[in-house]
Amino acid sequence: MPVVRCAARHRPPQCRKGLRTTDSAKAAHPRSRRSGFRGPGSPGVLGCAGLRLLPEAVGEVKRVYVTPAARGRGLGRRLMGEVEHHARQHAVTLLRLDTRADLVEARGLYAALGYQEVPAFGGGPYAEHWFAKSLT
Numbered sequence: 001m002p003v004v005r006c007a008a009r010h011r012p013p014q015c016r017k018g019l020r021t022t023d024s025a026k027a028a029h030p031r032s033r034r035s036g037f038r039g040p041g042s043p044g045v046l047g048c049a050g051l052r053l054l055p056e057a058v059g060e061v062k063r064v065y066v067t068p069a070a071r072g073r074g075l076g077r078r079l080m081g082e083v084e085h086h087a088r089q090h091a092v093t094l095l096r097l098d099t100r101a102d103l104v105e106a107r108g109l110y111a112a113l114g115y116q117e118v119p120a121f122g123g124g125p126y127a128e129h130w131f132a133k134s135l136t
Contacts, residue, residue, distance in 0.1 A: 046070040046115035049079040051086050059087040075107050093136050098127035
C-alpha cells in the first residue's frame with residue numbers, strides 16, 4: 001500500500017492539532033510540511049506525520065500517529081521514511097523528535113531507525129524522551 005499525502009480535513013483528530021501551521025513555524029522556515037498520509041483505497045486516513053523545517057538544516061518530526069486499526073503493519077516505519085525523504089529534499093542534516101514515556105513501541109521504532117536519545121531540546125508538555133538522527 002503506497003503512502004500518499006492527504007488533505008487536512010481527512011486527517012485523524014490526533015494529527016490535526018499538532019500539524020497546524022503556526023506563525024512561529026512559518027517564521028522559522030516557510031517550507032515546513034505538515035502532512036497526513038493514507039493508503040489509496042482505504043476507508044480513511046491510517047496515519048500522519050509532520051516535518052517542521054528549522055534554521056541550520058534541522059528538522060523536527062511532529063505528530064507521528066498510526067490509527068489503532070493500522071498498527072503492526074509497518075506504517076509507522078513508512079511514515080518515518082517519508083519524513084526523512086522530505087527532510088533530505090530540503091537539505092536537512094539533523095532530524096530530531098520528542099515523545100512520551102508511555103509510547104514504548106514508538107521509542108523502539110525510533111531506535112530501530114537509527115535515532116539516538118539525546119538531551120532535552122524542547123519543553124513541550126508531553127516531551128519526556130528526545131531523539132535525533134544525522135541524515136549525512
